[in-house]
Amino acid sequence: MKYSWFFILKIVVVMLSVSVFAQGAVLTDAEKFYGTELKASKKVQHPPFEWGDCTVCHTDAKGEGALIMDPPELCAMCHEAKDTKAFIHGPVAAGACTACHNPHESDNAKLLTASSINELCVSCHQAKDEFMRNTANIHSPVKDQCINCHDPHTEDHQYQLKADGKKDLCVMCHVDKEVWTSTVTDKHGALDRPRKCLECHDAHGSEVPMNLIKNTSKELCLSCHSESLTRDEDGSKILNIGKHLENNPDWHGPILWGDCAACHNPHGSNNLRMLNKPFPRTFYDKFEEDNYICFQCHEKEKIMDANTTTATNFRNGSNNMHFVHVNKEKGRSCRACHDFHGTKEYPHHLRAKTKFGKINFPIRFIETENGGSCAPACHARRHYDRATPKVNLK
Numbered sequence: 001m002k003y004s005w006f007f008i009l010k011i012v013v014v015m016l017s018v019s020v021f022a023q024g025a026v027l028t029d030a031e032k033f034y035g036t037e038l039k040a041s042k043k044v045q046h047p048p049f050e051w052g053d054c055t056v057c058h059t060d061a062k063g064e065g066a067l068i069m070d071p072p073e074l075c076a077m078c079h080e081a082k083d084t085k086a087f088i089h090g091p092v093a094a095g096a097c098t099a100c101h102n103p104h105e106s107d108n109a110k111l112l113t114a115s116s117i118n119e120l121c122v123s124c125h126q127a128k129d130e131f132m133r134n135t136a137n138i139h140s141p142v143k144d145q146c147i148n149c150h151d152p153h154t155e156d157h158q159y160q161l162k163a164d165g166k167k168d169l170c171v172m173c174h175v176d177k178e179v180w181t182s183t184v185t186d187k188h189g190a191l192d193r194p195r196k197c198l199e200c201h202d203a204h205g206s207e208v209p210m211n212l213i214k215n216t217s218k219e220l221c222l223s224c225h226s227e228s229l230t231r232d233e234d235g236s237k238i239l240n241i242g243k244h245l246e247n248n249p250d251w252h253g254p255i256l257w258g259d260c261a262a263c264h265n266p267h268g269s270n271n272l273r274m275l276n277k278p279f280p281r282t283f284y285d286k287f288e289e290d291n292y293i294c295f296q297c298h299e300k301e302k303i304m305d306a307n308t309t310t311a312t313n314f315r316n317g318s319n320n321m322h323f324v325h326v327n328k329e330k331g332r333s334c335r336a337c338h339d340f341h342g343t344k345e346y347p348h349h350l351r352a353k354t355k356f357g358k359i360n361f362p363i364r365f366i367e368t369e370n371g372g373s374c375a376p377a378c379h380a381r382r383h384y385d386r387a388t389p390k391v392n393l394k
């Protein structure tokens, strides 16, 4: 804090008067005006007021006359200017220091005119007041105090934020997200969109957990994924999930609940397609239990037990057809038969067509009372039946 020569002079004058008149019952300016009892009635005293020399700021000792100059110049006699950076808060720019600070004394820290920072802020920002009262999920630093992110006076970033509010500010506290988003192998292009973190989150809060700007992660994802986006790394096209779901109304459980984040990490991941857990990259893959995100929700016995009468309905008698197809050195990944988002033609999220290399062949599934059959290009029609096992020709 810088003090001008004027201030230093004033202090010298005040000190002198205190030492000269200490012996006698000579009243200070303040005592003359307020009476000896009233002085220091509030918890926090502004030092120049406490010293009792009213003429530091007023043209007369009673403070009835004009100020020697108006804020902010008055305050800048002793304090650093508060409007020095690129973005200046409205009332500061207007010189209304006393809208927030009592120049004399106050019961609140920093001589504030309200009992908490947030009350001070929302006393003018009424829309935020309503938002804070009526929004189910308020971001915890916002509940704490607005100045965790905003400077009350002036800053180099829009909205007087302490750092760029679209991302830099967020990762000041969420350091893990900075590390994660910059080191994962499958990065999410959403973070390169202009509003970065704010493409998906509201900085202050929202009706739903995680401060999402849409009601569910699904709605959020589909706000971008209802067109065919382009993959950054190789320019290839990404499935238009919005259209896919529209055309395939039998949605997989988590999508029915609106939760795409049950399987995908919106901040990117080290797995295929930003999945939360691994999933084989290719049609064929050596079966390994840990390589299937599916077992997060589905029992692994479906695939692990060679013989079963309970773990799956995809069996010929007790011969587990899931085991036969998937659980081997050159196992077929689930994508050979299932679609993970939505299907239409067949039950059990069986896909209409399977992509094998460049071919896209139909699986021609027929369901029966106790089993079913299919006739993809891999083999002639084969049947399974849980009650009376079928014998299929090789």
Ligand code: HEC
Pocket: 029, 030, 031, 033, 034, 046, 048, 049, 052, 053, 054, 055, 056, 057, 058, 061, 062, 063, 064, 067, 071, 074, 098, 103, 104
């Ligand atoms: C640090 C500067 C400063 C000092 C020191 C100071 N005042 Fe003030 N005073 C102000 C400002 C600024 C205002 C105008 C407040 C506003 O804008 O609401 C003010 C307003 C007043 C008012 C008008 C009514 C009110 O309270 O708003 C009175 C009376 C007053 N001061 C008395 C005094 C007395 C008496 C002293 C000495 C004990 C004193 N002031 C010391 C800055 C100061």
Ligand code: HEC
Pocket: 001, 007, 010, 044, 046, 047, 048, 056, 057, 071, 074, 075, 076, 077, 078, 079, 097, 098, 101, 103, 109, 110, 111
């Ligand atoms: C004559 C000098 C002087 C003037 C003029 C002055 N101040 Fe101060 N102010 C001080 C001193 C000295 C302190 C104590 C500094 C410290 O504690 O670091 C202080 C402290 C403050 C504080 C911090 C209180 C705290 O609890 O930390 C605020 C806020 C403040 N002043 C606001 C103002 C405003 C607003 C004005 C203009 C209306 C103003 N000051 C004018 C000298 C002055």
Ligand code: HEC
Pocket: 071, 072, 075, 076, 079, 082, 089, 091, 092, 095, 096, 097, 098, 099, 100, 101, 110, 112, 117, 147, 152, 153
């Ligand atoms: C919108 C309300 C608001 C306005 C207007 C405002 N201040 Fe503040 N000021 C605050 C808050 C809130 C703090 C407390 C910051 C903290 O605790 O970190 C503060 C802190 C201060 C402090 C002590 C800490 C510091 O930053 O040096 C001073 C001095 C101060 N203000 C001076 C001023 C002056 C001079 C003006 C007018 C140019 C002014 N303020 C206008 C809200 C305001």
Ligand code: HEC
Pocket: 089, 090, 091, 099, 100, 117, 120, 121, 122, 123, 124, 125, 146, 147, 150, 151, 152, 159, 160
């Ligand atoms: C005395 C009234 C008042 C108080 C108290 C106040 N503000 Fe403001 N604030 C304003 C005004 C006036 C503007 C300028 C509005 C505009 O330009 O549309 C503003 C602008 C802002 C802006 C920029 C808004 C925009 O759209 O550009 C932010 C952010 C802000 N205030 C945050 C705060 C915070 C945080 C606090 C509490 C520390 C606070 N305000 C306290 C009056 C106030």
Ligand code: HEC
Pocket: 118, 121, 122, 125, 128, 132, 139, 141, 142, 143, 145, 146, 147, 148, 149, 150, 159, 161, 165, 166, 169, 198, 203, 204
């Ligand atoms: C976690 C950091 C953070 C906290 C804490 C915070 N804000 Fe903000 N605020 C932001 C960001 C980021 C933006 C810019 C939003 C944007 O670009 O859409 C913003 C924008 C604003 C704006 C201008 C745009 C708008 O939404 O009207 C106002 C006013 C505002 N904040 C007031 C407040 C108030 C009042 C509080 C305390 C109740 C507060 N903020 C607490 C981060 C924060």
Ligand code: HEC
Pocket: 137, 139, 140, 141, 148, 149, 165, 166, 167, 169, 170, 171, 172, 173, 174, 197, 198, 201, 202, 203, 208, 209, 210, 211
């Ligand atoms: C000043 C520190 C701070 C800043 C800046 C900050 N946050 Fe937070 N954030 C927190 C804290 C503390 C929590 C609560 C953590 C907890 O409960 O485990 C939190 C929680 C969250 C949550 C989880 C909310 C929930 O419902 O559980 C999200 C999402 C979030 N922050 C996003 C952001 C974004 C986006 C930004 C930038 C606009 C941001 N944060 C800036 C401190 C911060």
Ligand code: HEC
Pocket: 167, 170, 171, 174, 177, 178, 181, 188, 190, 191, 196, 197, 198, 199, 200, 201, 210, 212, 217, 220, 261, 262, 266, 267
């Ligand atoms: C594409 C949308 C999207 C973007 C962009 C995004 N998030 Fe999230 N974020 C989410 C979703 C959805 C969740 C909830 C995840 C869940 O439910 O498991 C979340 C959760 C969070 C959480 C709380 C849970 C956790 O993972 O710690 C934090 C903190 C968070 N995000 C911070 C950030 C930050 C910081 C950024 C910018 C670097 C960011 N987010 C960018 C969608 C996004």
Ligand code: HEC
Pocket: 186, 187, 188, 189, 190, 193, 199, 200, 217, 218, 220, 221, 222, 223, 224, 225, 229, 230, 231, 232, 233, 238, 260, 261, 264, 265, 266, 272, 273, 274
């Ligand atoms: C703000 C727009 C936006 C939102 C919201 C969004 N995405 Fe994306 N997403 C993109 C862009 C752009 C790409 C293409 C660039 C890239 O990441 O390769 C992409 C790519 C993807 C990819 C393909 C990654 C790859 O390696 O091929 C997946 C999977 C994905 N997003 C899932 C989601 C999920 C799940 C959500 C919701 C939690 C979501 N996205 C929300 C913009 C968005």
Ligand code: HEC
Pocket: 218, 221, 222, 225, 237, 238, 239, 241, 252, 254, 255, 259, 260, 261, 262, 263, 264, 273, 275, 279, 335, 340, 341
């Ligand atoms: C049950 C887990 C699961 C859920 C829930 C889920 N996905 Fe996926 N998603 C996957 C798997 C597995 C892949 C990889 C498919 C493949 O490579 O064959 C994938 C791939 C993708 C791709 C890349 C498509 C391409 O062209 O390669 C996008 C984009 C995507 N999902 C978005 C979403 C969106 C948006 C939602 C919510 C509507 C969602 N996912 C819900 C498991 C899921």
Ligand code: HEC
Pocket: 292, 294, 295, 298, 302, 303, 311, 312, 313, 314, 315, 322, 325, 326, 332, 333, 334, 335, 336, 337, 338, 348, 350, 371, 372
């Ligand atoms: C060769 C094709 C094929 C492959 C590969 C395949 N499935 Fe299936 N799956 C089926 C068929 C057919 C059904 C329907 C069984 C019935 O009800 O008649 C089914 C049914 C299911 C069911 C419903 C419950 C049950 O077991 O009957 C789940 C869950 C399932 N599969 C998960 C998976 C997972 C996870 C993978 C990969 C680890 C996978 N499937 C691989 C063909 C396959």
Ligand code: HEC
Pocket: 251, 252, 253, 254, 262, 263, 279, 292, 293, 294, 295, 296, 297, 298, 334, 338, 340, 347, 348, 349, 350
């Ligand atoms: C987050 C939990 C979750 C994950 C992860 C998950 N599923 Fe599911 N899955 C469900 C729920 C819930 C259902 C029941 C609702 C339905 O039929 O979609 C279901 C149903 C199914 C069915 C149809 C069952 C039937 O009899 O109709 C198949 C097939 C299936 N999942 C395959 C998979 C595959 C393959 C994976 C791995 C890529 C996977 N699931 C990952 C939750 C999950």
